[in-house]
Amino acid sequence: MLLDGATLTCAQVAAGGPVSIGSLDRAGAAWRTAQSLAGPVYGQSTGVGANKDTAVEQGGLDLLRSHAGGAGPLVSEARARAMLVVRLNQLLAGGSGVNPALLPVLAEAVNGGFTPPVRTYGAIGTGDLTALATTALCLLGEREWRGPGGASGPGPRFALSSGDALPFISCGAATLADAALAVHGLRTLMESAVTVAARSFTAVGASAEPLAPAVHEARPHRGQAEVAVRLRGMLTAEEAVRVQDPYGYRAFAQVHGAAMDGLERAERVVEVDLNAATENPLFHGELAWHNGNFHAAPVALALDALRAALVPTAQLSAARLATLMEPAYTGLLPFLAGSQGRSGAMILEYVAQDALAELRLLSAPAAGGTAVISRGTEDHASFATQAARAALRCLEPLEIVLACELVAARRALSQRGSAGEPDRPLDADLDEARRELSG
Template sequence: MTTDITLDGTTLTCEQVGAVARGEARVAVGSTAAAQAAWRASSQLHGPVYGRTTGVGANKDVAVHEQGLDLVRSHAGGAGPLVEEERARAMLVIRLNQILRGGSGVNPGVLPVLAYAINEGFTPPVRLYGAIGTGDLTALSTAALCLTGEVPWRRASWSPEQGPSFALSGSDALPFMSANAMTLGDAALACAGLRPLLDASIGVAAQSWRAVDASDEPLEQPVQDARRHPGQARVATRLRRLLVPGPSPRLQDPYGYRALPQVHGAAFDALDTAEQVVTTDMNSAAENPLIAGGRAWHNGNFHTAPVALALDALRAALVQTASLSTARLATMMEPAYTGLIPFLADRPGASGALILEYVAYDALATLRNLAAPVTLGGAVLSRSVEDHAGFGTQAARACLATREPYEIVLACELVAAVRAQRQRGRSCDVPLDPRMQDRPLDADIEAARTVLPAFA
């Protein structure tokens, strides 16, 4: 059953973007008053207005009288494969919400048309490459040409189809395409997708805790009160609830256990920050020029520096938590922590679960590559007029790409933890294959991936 989400330009969330993008919710258009006001004001502007009466980029000082739709035609030149329909739909949801916020000056007649496209499964054929964090020009230009009927919509993944149309005018061209809706769509999907995985990582860690009888002393309230980071306290509290207190055979455990609240807590804090930044931009009128107070304000609100910085931090934090997961996996291969045969094998000399470490470290290496900070880059374009870039687009793409390898790392840890508990004669109701003999473990890893949501 789908639900309706009313867009009003101010309250859209990452979870809602994800639900609509996956087809689990529909959108309804709320009050159009702010969009109507900006549109009326834009029609009464006098003097040079960037992108309306002038060219763009280095052509900002060139007067243009009849630009028409050539601007979107010239900017619809993306490259590479088509992005998934889910991502293109997320872009449409966010652009619709941003126009409702007011400030763009786009004809509000396009709003119900965009809502219809979203709800009926029409998406523009957006190509992967073409933005650097200063506006998703190629993606939104392609969407604009779908609205005018010059480019066919996609529907049902493979079938180009003539869909809903709207007669955008030349004065709508730059206001419609000059936004970061594609970047923010990817970022919203990443935040919404990573939260349940981070939640699951705590439940998986609890299984490892039981497998090696790790000490719960690092989780106790006096420790948390001494260092008041909110994420750390949240993680420690949840772990205490999942574990049964008991003595540990060791004075201090490895960092994979002892420092888990600090490392995982920092990741939750980074995710909270990223989601807050993305939510702010999804509900902002980050338009250039901004139509407000009866005039056009030329500005740099299109720049994705806040988004890029927050997403860089989030990806780095994920690597830290995945690194601790592989550390816990290593302890479960070691008899000193489990009292079992090395590698959780069923007999001495057998390989048991050894391959899990290779798989997990391969996925961890991928996460490290994805964590390279985009904010260290730079760009000079359009005859040096546009002399900086935020690369929030690349940060958002990389965040989306982290979900699979992070999931695999957690799945490897879970397979080992369940295996160790069973070998120690402890009840464990996780539905994974109970066989202990040497055999391919790929099916076990995939099964563990499917049960991760239960640990969230």
């Protein structure tokens, strides 16, 4: 894929490469501006944080060494590679002041399967300093890369100068990478959820009346209307069995549509920042502009809203699963069992509720926190890093809830007009359903 600093999407971040790079003009212009300035420039001729007023000469490499201090397990190679793709694209957008000769080397790392050994903990949504400092030390040869297959060893090198140090690490590329991976994965699951719901609608003979155009023209939320149209197209026209169905069916378009609206907003916000110059200072024109573009409040707030929206749609999936256990809705034996008194698919409700509980825990907002650090000079944080990390963790429990519904709906449909299945373990069924849902 071509990186141009302007058009990177969440889906492309998830693809991970290979990459090619477009024009270096904007990166080159910012670098020349950074080289030409003689006055005090944060992180170039001064220290950072509370040391902003202290003159420092050639302190950049020490800055990298001091900031490469994360903790916890290494993030996956996929997440580290996504971070490299995001940072490379941001540098192409211009404004950083980094030597543009670095950019082809970063592309070489992505295409060669090299990733830095980035630790999980070390950022609070105001810049992924530990992750990028670790990457910089790999480029300098002071730390080993993880090569293809995960083995440590030498990789692409670039002699970063002192002046390249802060410009390279002053960004939220790791947080944005996690956010992009989460948004892309959640889009896949949320779209699959409509297909799963269609199977449940058919299995219990739920009415399609709540999906009628007149209903959604009367309340024109975009996501609601689009979900209704898509689901309606998956159902065959049959006479309704009941006047009104439970909310898992009757309010599906409203609840799932609201979650899709949240997903759309989160995707827009993340993709703005994937292609933005979030540098401090920002080298533009003939000046260095000291600013707060590094603060990821928009990303944190959008991801908080998205995670909250996942819970109601998963709750309705669990509610539909409950109806699939009920003879009054399916016309089959309780729990879709093969014979009276057997447990059938009963365990699916336990599994779904366990995963749903995890999803509820992950829905807690991150943006409500704050931090005062660096002797009080940095007096707020977005915690977008934690919001993105939690969004990534939502993929598994949401997938499991939907898989439980899918397995039950398939079982109900397969038992129509035939003998029920004998009791057996359902873990393989769930594994297969999860693979289908995640694409």
